[in-house]
Amino acid sequence: MSETLRLSAPVAPGGTIGILGGGQLGRMLALAAARLGLKVCIYSDDADAPAFQVAAHHRVGRYDDEAALAAFASACDAVTFEFENVPGATAAFLATHVPVNPSPHALAVSQDRWDEKNFVAKLGLKTPPFATVLSHDEAKAAFAKIGGPAVLKTRRMGYDGKGQAKVFSAEDTIHAFDRFHGAPCILEGFVDFEFEASVVAARGIDGTFAAYDPPENVHEHHILRRSTVPSRLSQAQSEEAQIIVQRIADAFDYVGVLAVELFVTRDGALLINEIAPRVHNSGHWTLEACAVSQFEQHIRAVACWPLGDASRHSDAVMENIIGEEANDWEALAARGGALHLYGKTDPRPGRKMGHITWVRERE
């Protein structure tokens, strides 16, 4: 890159953190920033983004509008993002104007399942077996290598189960590849896991690292339904999980919160499923069960503040409110626990509309 990246410096109270993306994660980041006396400016291509409602400033613009991005950058002391599908060019462009964390490099790697898998494999960390699929021939070869059942996944833009297909034969694999219109894919071995877990952690500008206790996660229809802490992980597994994430964060020279989704196999191994270079749904319980939530932790990191205390003072269960479940808000409000609604008006199927966290004294 010919232009110089802007270096990070502490953002004093009253300063402005720019956030790319205006969904619920941006909204909860904005609320956390407000608690610290920081302003936020939300940049989104959605004129009705939920995060706008709680932000001191917001801008509506396309992610490839360099003039709008430059104006946004000039209004911010530091910039971060709430979703990992920010175009790489957008992050790189902004980074020449204002400090951007996590780094565009971490963003780019985690946007591509193939790059991501290779990145963690090179660190010596375990993943399900995987192989590249860029053609019919590779589809056949990949299935021959991995065996069935397996899961064909597009390398880019997948989330909540989109761009995934379970396959049982080479022919299945080819058909799925065609259904994805020949987009670059990887084939992953299907893991018959005992349960799923994740680690949400933060790395500060000074390299300090703070991990939250790993929750156990239950998905329904590929969408997170419930996260529970403590999980069924043993103490040793929990520590191993946190070390995995620290190695990834260090390798990226990462600044901010990241999440790593794990499969816990029946023989106790931890396999890396996915890296999210951002705050994560499976960390929402930290709002109630920790003094400093994942959202505040991320803001602290990108503002170059010291990380806060990530220790968990309570046990917690978090459940998502999905689609039309949100319509019954009066019943939800009476269910006890801490109710969060994201200010979204259209409860379409599969859309995350809110969540509830119940806390109780640690056992």
Next chain:
Amino acid sequence: MSETLRLSAPVAPGGTIGILGGGQLGRMLALAAARLGLKVCIYSDDADAPAFQVAAHHRVGRYDDEAALAAFASACDAVTFEFENVPGATAAFLATHVPVNPSPHALAVSQDRWDEKNFVAKLGLKTPPFATVLSHDEAKAAFAKIGGPAVLKTRRMGYDGKGQAKVFSAEDTIHAFDRFHGAPCILEGFVDFEFEASVVAARGIDGTFAAYDPPENVHEHHILRRSTVPSRLSQAQSEEAQIIVQRIADAFDYVGVLAVELFVTRDGALLINEIAPRVHNSGHWTLEACAVSQFEQHIRAVACWPLGDASRHSDAVMENIIGEEANDWEALAARGGALHLYGKTDPRPGRKMGHITWVRERE
């Protein structure tokens, strides 16, 4: 009043809660409303009110500008306030346009120390001895009745020790009355208390009542420095304190959060010092130590939602950050605990700039 008061009805997510006043209490109410998917509109006469930074909407206007107030009311589904010195006429005017809670009646009584003391005395609740002082003759008579030391207080507009003078003689009392420019006063017997405590509680539209555990409070220079839960109150005293507040709330047919400050005497009696018809500084710890904070509880009440769970899952200590203490924000950010900064730019002496709450597992 000739016009009809507007009756309350549940405000659905996406609806707007109006808040009179834009200081830190309004700001924290706005953040709590956001969590529930509600928008807020802040009305303040300060064009740079800290709460504006986190509100979907705001309006700058005088509290006696009926056209501006009517326009504000028409943009809101329900209205509340963050400070008890809202002019009574303002609250009464708004109540003819939009549901206003707590009621203008509760506001009016708590704005006047004489009315407030008589209100609680009529309920058979204990206060320090008090007497009216509207003239030099009454100053003499009051001191003769109460004895010294005593505290002369203006009936209206006092907070953080303003409008208060400790007196040791009838002459002192007269001089203090003159220093307050002959404003209506009351003389209160000075209470040599063991410690101070408070109860923050909520009453819902349906009459349900939920009290938080009473904190023990330490003031410095008449400004709250620290609140600690659990307090030194016995279980029986805690229950008595909560019953006192429930009787007051029921007598007002109150909707919302209120706080009652108590003196705990050396022989264990609980004397009512003051009623605040709003969220209260001594309840800030509920943000971290309870699933539903005082701020969310107030929003739930004024939005006619069911009250949330007020139980305390953790022990907590809250300390205010006052005046220039806020300048050292990097050290504050490294002190552990949950840091709150209010977005104020001018750290003048005695100004509440933020607070920190430390939580730990219940003992």
